[in-house]
Amino acid sequence: MANFVKIAAKSELPSSGEAREFACGDKMICVANIDGTLTAMDNVCLHRGGPLGQGVVDGGKVICPWHGWEYDAKTGEASHNPAAKVAVYPIKVEDDNVMVEI
Ligand code: FES
Numbered sequence: 165m166a167n168f169v170k171i172a173a174k175s176e177l178p179s180s181g182e183a184r185e186f187a188c189g190d191k192m193i194c195v196a197n198i199d200g201t202l203t204a205m206d207n208v209c210l211h212r213g214g215p216l217g218q219g220v221v222d223g224g225k226v227i228c229p230w231h232g233w234e235y236d237a238k239t240g241e242a243s244h245n246p247a248a249k250v251a252v253y254p255i256k257v258e259d260d261n262v263m264v265e266i
Pocket residue numbers: 209210211212213214228229230231232233
């Protein structure tokens with residue numbers, strides 16, 4: 165059964181229009197702040213494994229810092245090919261804890 169797991173403190177969250185990567189056990193998670201709405205997705209780009217959480221956010225998309233593949237922050241779909249999709253996870257903030265359901 166999936167559980168919510170703490171990945172960060174609220175103060176560590178990216179500002180609006182930014183992304184950041186956080187460790188969650190063995191995984192890295194890309195958290196993006198889309199105009200105040202938080203999203204969480206796998207941090208590993210499907211192209212060549214670039215770190216999505218080090219990319220920039222533009223118009224609801226997270227852009228891979230290595231070669232520019234763009235992913236919809238809410239669905240995880242790559243803009244050029246919706247069949248290429250990274251996993252997205254529910255995310256919530258409770259008190260000072262940022263938690264994702266993995
Ligand atoms: S590794 Fe992400 S676009 Fe190439």
